[in-house]
Amino acid sequence: MQASLRKFRTFLFLSSIMLLLSACGRENLTALEPKGYGAEQSMKLILLTTIVMTFVFLVVIIALVIVIVRFRKKKGDPVVTPVQVEGSKTLEAIWTIIPIILVVIMAVPTVVATFQLANTSDQHKHINIDVTGHQYWWHYEYVNEEFTTSQDLYIPVNTKVYVNLITKDVLHSFWVPSISGKLDVNPENINTMFIEAYEEGVYFGKCAELCGPSHSLMDFKVVVVSEEEYEQWVNDMKSFNTDQLELDTVAQEGKALFEEKGCISCHATDTQNYSPGNTPIGPDLTQFADRSRFAGYLEPTEENLKDWLRDPEKLKPGNLMTGTYGELSEDEIDKIAQFLLQLSPSKVTAESKE
Ligand code: HEC
Ligand SMILES: [Cu+2]
Numbered sequence: 001m002q003a004s005l006r007k008f009r010t011f012l013f014l015s016s017i018m019l020l021l022s023a024c025g026r027e028n029l030t031a032l033e034p035k036g037y038g039a040e041q042s043m044k045l046i047l048l049t050t051i052v053m054t055f056v057f058l059v060v061i062i063a064l065v066i067v068i069v070r071f072r073k074k075k076g077d078p079v080v081t082p083v084q085v086e087g088s089k090t091l092e093a094i095w096t097i098i099p100i101i102l103v104v105i106m107a108v109p110t111v112v113a114t115f116q117l118a119n120t121s122d123q124h125k126h127i128n129i130d131v132t133g134h135q136y137w138w139h140y141e142y143v144n145e146e147f148t149t150s151q152d153l154y155i156p157v158n159t160k161v162y163v164n165l166i167t168k169d170v171l172h173s174f175w176v177p178s179i180s181g182k183l184d185v186n187p188e189n190i191n192t193m194f195i196e197a198y199e200e201g202v203y204f205g206k207c208a209e210l211c212g213p214s215h216s217l218m219d220f221k222v223v224v225v226s227e228e229e230y231e232q233w234v235n236d237m238k239s240f241n242t243d244q245l246e247l248d249t250v251a252q253e254g255k256a257l258f259e260e261k262g263c264i265s266c267h268a269t270d271t272q273n274y275s276p277g278n279t280p281i282g283p284d285l286t287q288f289a290d291r292s293r294f295a296g297y298l299e300p301t302e303e304n305l306k307d308w309l310r311d312p313e314k315l316k317p318g319n320l321m322t323g324t325y326g327e328l329s330e331d332e333i334d335k336i337a338q339f340l341l342q343l344s345p346s347k348v349t350a351e352s353k354e
Contacts (some may be wrong), residue, residue, distance in 0.1 A: 001349050006024050029177055034181030037196040041113045049106050056102065066071055067084060077316055116179060120162065120192050127161045129153070130179040132279045133172035133185040135211060135320055136218040136296060139279050145234050150283035150349055152292050154223045155198050165191045173209035176222050187203040198226040202292055213318035219296040221350055229348045236346035240286060242270045254339030257332050261325050282321060287342040292329035292350030295319070302337055309333045 011100040027033060034040040085091055130141040131153075141148045155161045160192045165174050165185045172185040191287040196202070209219035224235065247255060256262055266282035283294075295316050297303045308315055310333065330334070 003083065026204070027178075028202060029206075031177040034178065035197060035199050035201070035203065036176070037198075038117060038180035038193070038200075039176075039178055040332070041117060042181055045106075048109060049286070052106055053104050056126050061203050062279070079264045092150050092255045097306075101295070109279055112194070117193065120161075120194070123192065123194075126194070127155070127159065128164060129155075129161060130166070130277075131174060131185075132282070133165070133167040133169075133174070133207065133211075135169050135318070136207070136214040136220075136280075136316060137283050138174075138220045139284065140206075141279075143276075145238065146276070147234075147238050147274050148280075148284050149271075151203070151294065152221045152287070152290070154224050154225060154230065154233055154348075155195070155197060156227045157197055157224050159227065159230075160194050162192060162194050165193075170210050170211045170212050172207045172218070174205070175208040176203050176205040178203045179222060179224075182210065195222075197222070200224045200226060200353055202354050214296075214311055217296045217316055219293065221292040223292065223350045224351055225348055225353060230261075233346050233348040236348070237271055237286065240270045240345035241272050242343070245342060249340065250335055251338040251342050254335035254337070257293060257336050258339055261328065261332070261336075263325060264337070270345075271341075285340060285343055287345050287349075288340045288347040290346065290351070293352075300341070302341060303339045305340060306333050309336060 029036075031039055031042060031046075032042045048295050068156070069291065128143040130143055132139040132141075137151060138153070139148065139150045140153055163174065163182055166189075167185045167187050169185070169187070173182055174185055174193075175182040176195065179197050180193065183191050183193045187192065201224055203222045203224065205220040205222055207215060209215075210219065224293065242255065256267070258267075266280060268280060269285050269288075271286055289300060292325045295308060295312070298315065309328060311321050311322075
C-alpha cells in the first residue's frame with residue numbers, strides 16, 4: 001500500500017514537471033524548433049556547442065570517477081607522495097592544444113554563420129520592408145510595394161525578405177525566435193537583416209530590449225503566406241479605401257467620430273495617403289479587423305476593442321495613446337468600434353494561417 005502510494009506520488013511529480021516544461025516551448029515562439037534561415041543557423045550552432053560541451057563534461061567526469069575509485073587510499077596502504085608533474089611539457093601541451101582545437105571547432109562555424117547572416121549585398125534584389133519600432137508597437141513600410149501597415153508583418157514563404165530597422169524613440173530589438181536572430185533597433189542608424197521563413201503560419205515576434213513599462217507587451221506577429229497569397233494581400237492592401245466601404249449607419253457615424261475625435265491624426269485607416277518615409281504617431285489601422293492581435297497581445301474582439309478605447313492605460317501602462325483624445329461616451333465607443341471592425345481589406349489574414 002505504502003509503496004504504491006509512493007510510486008503514485010513520484011508519477012504525479014514527474015508528470016507535473018513534464019507538463020510544466022512542455023509549456024516552455026510554444027511551437028511558434030521557440031528558437032529550438034527553427035522555421036526559418038536565421039533560426040536554423042543558430043540552432044546548428046547551439047547543437048554544435050552542446051555536443052562539444054557534453055564531450056568535455058563526460059571526459060572530465062569519467063576521469064574523475066576513475067581516479068576516485070581506483071586510486072583511493074585503502075586501509076593499510078602505505079603513505080606515498082605521488083609522482084610530481086609540475087612543469088611537465090607533455091601535460092602542458094595536451095591541456096593547451098585540446099582546448100584550442102575545441103574552441104576552433106566552435107569558432108569557425110560561428111564566424112562563418114555571422115558573416116553569412118550579415119551579408120546584405122543582394123539586398124536590392126529582394127523585398128525590402130522598413131521597420132520602425134515605437135513605444136510599444138511596430139510599423140512596416142513595404143518599400144517596393146509602396147504602402148504601410150503595422151503590428152502584423154506579412155511575408156511570402158521561402159523568400160528572402162530584408163527588414164531595415166530603426167526606432168522613433170528608445171532602443172528596441174527585433175526578434176522572431178522561430179525564424180530569425182535578434183537585431184538591435186537604434187535611433188540613429190538603420191540595422192538591416194534578412195529573414196526567410198520555411199513554413200506558412202503565424203509566428204510570434206518580440207521586442208527583446210527593455211524599452212519601458214509595456215516592453216513585455218510589445219509583441220508582433222509574422223504572418224507567413226504562400227507567394228500567391230502574398231501577391232493578393234499586397235493588391236488588396238493597396239486598393240483598400242475606406243471611402244468606398246459600404247458601411248451601415250452606425251459604422252458610418254463611427255467613421256465620422258474617428259475623424260472628429262482626432263483619432264485620424266495618429267491613425268491611418270487605409271493605404272490611400274502613402275508618403276514614403278513618413279512614420280505615423282499611432283499604428284496603421286488599415287487591416288485592424290484582420291489583426292492577429294492588437295496592442296501587441298489583445299484579440300481584436302469587440303469587447304477588447306471597447307475596453308481599449310475606455311482606458312488604454314489599464315491594458316498597456318505607459319502607452320502613448322492614453323490621454324490624447326477626449327472622453328468618449330459608451331455610445332461613441334460603440335460606433336467607433338463598429339467602424340474599426342469593418343477594416344478588413346483581404347481574405348488573406350493571420351486567422352486563415354493559424
Ligand atoms: C496622439 C496620437 C493618438 C491618438 C489621438 C489616438 N491614438 Fe490610438 N494609438 C496611439 C498609439 C501610440 C497606439 C499604440 C499603443 C501601443 O500599442 O503601445 C495606439 C493604439 C491604438 C489601437 C490599437 C492598434 C493596434 O493594432 O495595435 C487602436 C484600435 C486605437 N489606437 C484606436 C484609437 C481611436 C479610436 C482613437 C480616437 C478616439 C485613437 N486611437 C486616438 C496613438 C493615438
Ligand atoms: Cu521595445
